[in-house]
Amino acid sequence: MGLDEQLQAERDRRTADEAVRLAYEEVFTTLSTNGFLPSVLPEEATFPDFVLPDTEGRLVSLASRLARGPVLVQFFRGEWCPFCRLMLDALVGALPEIEAAGASLMALTPDIGPWAREAKRNHGAMFDVLSDVDCGVGLAAGVVFRIPPIYRARLMRAGIDFADRHDNGAEFLPIPAVFLLDADGRVAWRFVNVDFTRRAAPERILSALRRLTAPERE
Amino acid sequence: MELTQVRYFVALSRLLNFTRAAEACNVSQPALTRAIQRLEDELGGPLVYRERNLTQLTELGRAMLPHLDAMLAAADNAAALAEARRRQPMASLKIGLGPGVGASAIAGAVREIATLMPDLMVRFEEAAAAMLVESMLSDMLDCAVLPADCALPERFNHWKLYEEGAVAVMPPQHRLANAASVTAADLNGEVLLHGERCGGFAQALYAACDGAFRLRRCDGGTGHMLDLVAAGLGIALLSERMAVPSPLVTCRLAEPPLSREVRLAAIAGRPQGPAVAGFIKLCRAGRGL
Numbered sequence: 001m002g003l004d005e006q007l008q009a010e011r012d013r014r015t016a017d018e019a020v021r022l023a024y025e026e027v028f029t030t031l032s033t034n035g036f037l038p039s040v041l042p043e044e045a046t047f048p049d050f051v052l053p054d055t056e057g058r059l060v061s062l063a064s065r066l067a068r069g070p071v072l073v074q075f076f077r078g079e080w081c082p083f084c085r086l087m088l089d090a091l092v093g094a095l096p097e098i099e100a101a102g103a104s105l106m107a108l109t110p111d112i113g114p115w116a117r118e119a120k121r122n123h124g125a126m127f128d129v130l131s132d133v134d135c136g137v138g139l140a141a142g143v144v145f146r147i148p149p150i151y152r153a154r155l156m157r158a159g160i161d162f163a164d165r166h167d168n169g170a171e172f173l174p175i176p177a178v179f180l181l182d183a184d185g186r187v188a189w190r191f192v193n194v195d196f197t198r199r200a201a202p203e204r205i206l207s208a209l210r211r212l213t214a215p216e217r218e
Numbered sequence: 219m220e221l222t223q224v225r226y227f228v229a230l231s232r233l234l235n236f237t238r239a240a241e242a243c244n245v246s247q248p249a250l251t252r253a254i255q256r257l258e259d260e261l262g263g264p265l266v267y268r269e270r271n272l273t274q275l276t277e278l279g280r281a282m283l284p285h286l287d288a289m290l291a292a293a294d295n296a297a298a299l300a301e302a303r304r305r306q307p308m309a310s311l312k313i314g315l316g317p318g319v320g321a322s323a324i325a326g327a328v329r330e331i332a333t334l335m336p337d338l339m340v341r342f343e344e345a346a347a348a349m350l351v352e353s354m355l356s357d358m359l360d361c362a363v364l365p366a367d368c369a370l371p372e373r374f375n376h377w378k379l380y381e382e383g384a385v386a387v388m389p390p391q392h393r394l395a396n397a398a399s400v401t402a403a404d405l406n407g408e409v410l411l412h413g414e415r416c417g418g419f420a421q422a423l424y425a426a427c428d429g430a431f432r433l434r435r436c437d438g439g440t441g442h443m444l445d446l447v448a449a450g451l452g453i454a455l456l457s458e459r460m461a462v463p464s465p466l467v468t469c470r471l472a473e474p475p476l477s478r479e480v481r482l483a484a485i486a487g488r489p490q491g492p493a494v495a496g497f498i499k500l501c502r503a504g505r506g507l
Contacts, residue, residue: 030262034259034260034262035256035259035260036219036260039219039220039223039256039260048293048296048297048300049297049300049301050296050297050299050300051296051299051300051302051303051334051496052296052499052503053330053499053500053503053504056507057326057327057330057500057503057504057507058330059299059330059331059333059334059496059500061299061300061303062300063300063303063304112502112503112505113502113503113504113505113506113507114505114506116503131502131503132292132296133292133499133502133503134288134289134291134292134499135289135292136289136290136291136292136293136294136295136296137292137293137296139219139220139221139224139289139290139292139293140221140293140296140297142219142220142221144219144289145219145260146219146260146261146262146282148262167377167378167502167505168285168288169285170285170288170289171285172285172289
């Protein structure tokens with residue numbers, strides 16, 4: 001089963017509960033109508049260079065990864081999110097092909113310390129998992145939003161403690177957008193959807209990457 | 219949310235004047251006003267009251283300000299560290315260490331900043347919490363690593379770093395030196411050295427149980443106390459994260475566990491260079507490492 005089908009099955013299972021469906025709808029509707037989308041960094045824009053800590057306590061810079069070739073910057077919400085877990089597994093599966101195309105993958109989460117390490121470990125992720133502490137890089141990319149109240153209440157009931165996971169009381173999250181940057185750091189392609197149950201499947205990422213790296217046709 | 223919207227809002231919240239905020243941000247006033255309106259649309263309500271002669275933050279504005287300010291600082295720091303990586307400016311890190319707090323847990327974060335900025339100068343100051351707070355207020359220290367039970371004034375930010383337990387430090391020939399762990403009962407008949415810089419573990423143990431051991435006061439540096447341990451004057455109880463020179467051996471105190479939380483503190487809202495902000499970010503991201 002591909003990522004899209006897995007996500008669909010997970011979405012169907014969860015939204016069978018009407019309260020969950022309404023909480024999800026609140027996020028989708030809010031972000032589609034409150035002017036959030038135009039803030040997201042567009043194609044052709046230069047992704048701002050950044051340095052962030054990884055799960056091993058080392059600083060990793062975007063520029064150092066761009067020096068090797070194109071970079072995929074994938075925002076994710078955290079290991080608490082079932083859709084992120086499916087996506088991370090899919091990315092782990094796609095990593096050999098991403099690397100074969102000369103690209104690197106950087107996955108950014110607002111989760112700190114033990115929670116970011118848990119995500120890296122649970123998926124055996126061999127790519128960079130970085131803590132975007134206080135969502136700074138997410139803000140620079142325009143992907144951060146304030147969690148709306150019904151959805152927030154839902155997550156709190158589920159025991160997800162963002163104050164602890166994010167090490168702040170802000171209650172901001174990124175949409176799980178992915179940006180494909182060319183070696184100059186420009187956004188060559190991006191996947192942006194306010195519906196966090198929909199993600200860029202590896203086939204779409206790889207096809208965008210191949211378009212970027214394929215030798216130009218005569 | 220957009221970076222410029224947040225930047226304009228933070229500037230406006232400091233100046234409480236649209237004209238001056240627009241000047242400070244180098245934009246036209248209508249552009250600043252539009253950006254703030256868009257941020258208000260996104261955050262779901264007005265952030266500022268606009269009255270003829272008075273600009274004030276609303277309750278939502280006041281509630282959001284510290285979070286937006288921290289997010290903006292994080293964005294600027296991620297970019298400033300990238301810039302520092304290219305330019306390698308001079309930088310310094312002045313770190314306070316509370317009683318009985320070693321530097322081993324934060325040494326990795328210092329290494330990362332020094333790798334990025336090779337001319338980094340590091341200074342540690344070991345002192346009582348109140349002294350470290352004073353030093354931070356007078357800008358002699360950038361931040362401090364402190365046990366969580368130390369009182370901090372309201373204008374300080376603090377972040378949990380780790381929980382730590384205690385170890386008994388003894389010479390290699392001690393009867394308990396080969397034990398996997400010790401309990402309070404094992405320490406019966408022993409002399410426990412304690413002082414102002416050993417983290418209060420010995421007093422906590424003394425208070426927690428009626429152990430038949432004696433306390434011997436030994437103030438001053440931890441290194442000197444460990445010299446006395448090596449000479450057989452007694453056992454020291456220190457944080458398990460404290461580096462202990464050989465041939466001394468450490469043995470985990472299993473019962474009672476005497477664990478304490480250690481946190482990083484810095485003054486809220488004080489401008490920080492990339493080295494300091496990056497160091498704090500590394501420490502937070504590395505919680506529990």
